[in-house]
Amino acid sequence: MIVILDFGSQYSELIARRIRETQVYSEVLSYRTTAEQLRQLSPRGIILSGGPSSVYDPYAPQCDSQIWDLGIPVLGVCYGMQLMVKQLGGSVERAKQAEYGKASLFIDDPTDLLTNVEDGSTMWMSHGDSCTSLPEGFQVLAHTDNTPCAAIAHHERQLYGVQFHPEVVHSVDGIALIRNFVYHICDCEPTWTTEAFLEESIREIRAKVGDKRVLLALSGGVDSSTLAFLLHRAIGDQLTCMFIDQGFMRKGEPERLMEIFNERFHIKVEYVSARDRFLEKLVGVLDPEEKRRRIGHEFIRVFEEESRRLGPFDYLAQGTLYPDVIESADTNVDPQTGERVAVKIKSHHNVGGLPEDLQFKLVEPLRKLFKDEVRQLARTIGLPPEIVRRHPFPGPGLAIRIIGEVTAERLNILRDADFVVRDEIRKWDMYNDFWQAFAVLLPIHSVGVMGDQRTYAHPVVVRCVSSEDGMTADWSRAPYDLLEAISNRIVNEVKGVNRVVYDITSKPPGTIEWE
Incomplete structure (x- = not known):
């Protein structure tokens, strides 16, 4: 060590x-x-x-x-x-x-x-x-x-x-x-492998959980999916996966998630529709930290309600990773006292947004891993490539890719624009060339012209980045022809958008997400 x-x-x-x-x-x-x-x-x-x-x-x-x-x-x-x-x-x-x-x-x-x-x-x-x-x-x-x-x-x-x-x-x-x-x-030997982590994690999960039941917040991303397979291998039927459709997922993902887990892998997932209540919680909310906090709190409340229906459960499993912990944790030292103090970049819904009266104990086997390590673990466990290579997606979903207030209309606009981005990079066989590729909706309007008519509609930001671990990232030099194809499709297919711009900011100084 x-x-x-x-x-x-x-x-x-x-x-x-x-x-x-x-x-x-x-x-x-x-x-x-x-x-x-x-x-x-x-x-x-x-x-x-x-x-x-x-x-x-x-x-x-x-x-x-x-x-x-x-x-x-x-x-x-x-x-x-x-x-x-x-x-x-x-x-x-x-x-x-x-x-x-x-x-x-x-x-x-x-x-x-x-x-x-x-x-x-x-x-x-x-x-x-x-x-x-x-x-x-x-x-x-x-x-x-x-x-x-x-x-x-x-x-x-x-x-x-x-x-x-x-x-x-x-x-x-x-x-x-x-x-x-x-x-x-130090004369160390290379004995720490994905296989070793898997074996140790299973032992730790079994020792911590015992014969208690665990509720897993399943999003369909590589983190929660890997965690689902890991927990299922460790505790079997003591695990209940629950997917809460909060309305902020990408186009077609909720349906795809249920098909993959229920039909292909026979891991039972409880589907909970909660779109209206989440959207109601964000009415009038502009601050991104407040968005994350409300979404995080509502997630837990829904889990608590559903757990009483399906439970009881003693543990809540989360796919918290190292970057989540780092960006939400204390990262400085007070010059007056020498104590660590928070220099928060942004709260993560599964780290900084949990309520103080949480009714569950947490189990977070992945919190020591970076994204690429989770993918290695996923391959070892046997997850299919479509999940292993899925682009990272934030817990609050499209809600933090809409700058300003989240409304049903804006969600529909962004969901369609984001689909175009992902669809085109797959057509170009470049999906695996990016760490993330997505759209962001700005809360402003700009003047345009379509069919000799003046338009006054939203601009959409296209964001493509390359990274190894999410800690730092560089904007991707996407081919101009690809960007042109994305732009043409968005302004022609997505009602309410008349302009597309490309984000060329690295992390740092920016972050990957806009909020």
């Missing part, structure tokens, strides 16, 4: 994911974890994450100083490296020139941590502080034009630090560096 101590970085879980890509188990723990607690866990290695603080701030988060003497290899990343330097007697100061984005890494010592890392390779920087003097016994492994100490090491004590972020995809040889630390320095 490799332990990641989290100092408030949104990339902490991404580090864990990169470790797991090497088929080695990883766990993210608080930076307050003591040396004694780590000794009891017996990890092969420890990684200190980045973070938003400066190590010289009076309330900067600190790790247990005895960690350096455990005899366990340690890798500090960005803030983690600076903390290592400061606690061991070096100095860290505000850099004369901050360094953000891509930088060329020039290697001074190609052994150990930097084996097989190409000299001059691109690494991703994001720091305003730099190490100005190293503790005794440390040496520089690499530098950039702006950072003299871009990678450091105390070889005898197996303490290492990098000022860049090897875990992000922009760091070209980042995974090579991580492999060096995991395999060669």
Whole structure:
């Protein structure tokens, strides 16, 4: 096992994911974890994450100083490296020139941590502080034009630090560096596999649930579908799947869902029609956070009502994933107290929207996985490709792809426009080329002309992105002819739309969804 101590970085879980890509188990723990607690866990290695603080701030988060003497290899990343330097007697100061984005890494010592890392390779920087003097016994492994100490090491004590972020995809040889630390320095074996996760998850589910009944919120996406198969394998008939049609699904999906699960896989799904009550809850609501909150609360209320009809149930199963948890969780450190505080990007209906008087206990076996890991698990369990490769779809559905108030008319417009987008990319055999491809409806009107007549109708935004895990994403360079086909069909087939625009914003600074 490799332990990641989290100092408030949104990339902490991404580090864990990169470790797991090497088929080695990883766990993210608080930076307050003591040396004694780590000794009891017996990890092969420890990684200190980045973070938003400066190590010289009076309330900067600190790790247990005895960690350096455990005899366990340690890798500090960005803030983690600076903390290592400061606690061991070096100095860290505000850099004369901050360094953000891509930088060329020039290697001074190609052994150990930097084996097989190409000299001059691109690494991703994001720091305003730099190490100005190293503790005794440390040496520089690499530098950039702006950072003299871009990678450091105390070889005898197996303490290492990098000022860049090897875990992000922009760091070209980042995974090579991580492999060096995991395999060669920590001497780990690649024993953490999808099969191992499946076996452990089944054991944990059975131990937690016992002989109790579980209600699963089934949406038809890869997350909830994988969870359905996993739970069914673990507890069989103790599982009841329920699909609540809240009216925010894509065109034809509710009918397709029932056909796949009930007829093809013989997993019983209870269908609940609740379109009117969900739409009523969103009357006059403009704020996206309020939309998510109301939808989340209404989901639970419907489950509670239906569970009394079908139940009783003790557990509610959810397909919560790591990105959901990360974006809804605490991700900063209060400079006055050193405590983690929330810097919420957006609430997820299955994380931040749950009511305090929830009548169920939660079971969330997938909350440690990223989307691509869930897909690997789905393949292992035996889900068909049409579910495995289904584009991610938010829990609140089309409600957060309609900017502003959600109405029945706007839902119909967006549902038809979104169908055109998906239909065309399938015709072009490009569905699997995108992480997500969808339409967004704007609450404004623009002037157009059709058949010599003036029109005043909605614009639709087409959004296509590429990504590996949903944490970061780049806008897709879709062929112009494909975009032209999508645009022509939308303005001709979807009543109420006279303009189509294409979103060319990456994440960050934007998010994949508009709300």
